[in-house]
Amino acid sequence: MSRIRLVLFDAFDTLITPRLPIHVQYAQEAHKHGFSESVITPATVRSAFKPAFRKTTELFPEWGRHAEPKMSPSEWWMMCIEETMRMAGAEQSKLEEVMPRLGKALLDRFESAEGYRAFDDVVPCCESPQRAWIPYGKLTMNVVTQLKQAGVKTGLVSNADDRILKTLDALGITPLLSHGTTISQIAGYEKPDSRIFEAACRTAGIESEVTEGATDKHDENGEEHRQFQGVLMVGDEVEADYHGAVSAGLEARLIRRPGDFSDGAKRVSEEEERETLHRDGVHVIRSLKEVMNEVKHRNGL
Template sequence: MSRTAIRLVLFDAFDTLITPRLPIHVQYAQEAHKHGLPESSITPASVRAAFKPAFRKTTERFPQWGRHAQPKPMSPSEWWMVCIEETMRLAGAEQGKLDQVMPRLGKALLDRFESAEGYRAFADVIPCCESANGRYGDPYEAHELAYKRPVTYLQQAGVKTGLVSNADDRILKTLGALGITPLLTHGTTISQVAGYEKPDPRIFQTACRSAGIERCEEGVLMVGDEVEADYHGALRAGLEARLIRRPGEFSDGAKRRSEDEEREMLHRDGVCVIRSLEEVVDEVRERNRQS
């Protein structure tokens, strides 16, 4: 393992920093019932079966969140309205009734997933990223206290932080609502704006440049939950990478194999796995103290 000091830590968003409060298909079904679609036709199971095909169809019809749609580009909210309607249609909604409720239902779902109602931050996120400027005079003064609590802070150690996500700009509202955006010292790099998706090396390189780092291979660490998009994508871009696997916590749409299958695959490929973001902080403290 490299012992270069870590200057920048980049995080994935979904299932790394944040996760749905309830499975997405459950939340979609809840809002559908609130807005008049009957429970007899729209169920969590029917929404779950419909969501991925609807997402795939909307993506094929309007790639890159509709940024090249004709005759004019779509906003992410417009793109999601199309996806939500297609999800409900495939889930069993009657078209006439769907036409009546979609303006209200679509807005309700957009609002829900831009807020703390739809998502929550993992318990180790704020302690990992939060600024403690002024709390301790020296970055390592709280060493013993940090390990007892344990609360350590990347910003306190002078490490830049940022985000790289295959998402549209609505995620900025979600991160803001959860108090995460101010903790990312060098902002967010999202695929809708960058024009590239992980695992494309260019999106990681864009994030590094945003943090003032031209050579990504020197002291940059990517933390994410998807093996190909986050881990191998970062390695191909020249970054170091850590794959996070919190025990038992990941959302319904996360790309995961069975536990036994994945354990064997990760071991075979030499993937560096961490169990919480506190391990990132531990590594930063150790490496940056020694450098």
């Protein structure tokens, strides 16, 4: 196998995850802003969030990118939050009164280390007595830094709006990525669309090429099969991250850490999918440390 030149990471449930389930955090902020704990509960928010997200997406696709007038992602999320609270049982007059403050509190929370945390194999964190979250990557080497020191480029590909950039900054992840982020809201394509992977590769200065020695160099449309040699995509969603990357001509690794995954992740439990993953030959890893081990092996380090 070729040496690894570039590793691309998904964001949610690959590098970062909510500190608490999103519906719990929404309910907490609602209670701080005067909503009754007997009305707005984690359960009512959980049942409301996906329908509200779907409704807002149908009305204003791609975080309002094509709305007239054009919406910012923050404006889009304010609408989604308001619809979530309404569906969760919030009284309308009270919602109209507190929504500007409640919406801003939730936006700020999920743009910071209060709402999200990095997994321990990305930027390990330790807690000070003052509950300030300090990037442990400043004290010890993390996997992404190891890749950089090994001469391997790194980047991120995420189906998200640009608010995730603030989250990555807050968690100390952005400086670790040598070739930045490719975000669907900005790129105009969502995984598993091949074009978003191609854009990320080209940002890192890597172009596709025809695989030497391939027995079938053309697809059913007569176009050449092209590969991004030495590029690895790591993510947690089978279709978006794994099959999307493979279809674009990259290699892929599906990460399956022990434990639960966050609400909204487009996957089922490992037990439910194990047979399918085995049948399809999906390469599963348990930790980002396995990526570093593969780099060392393939790059002769």
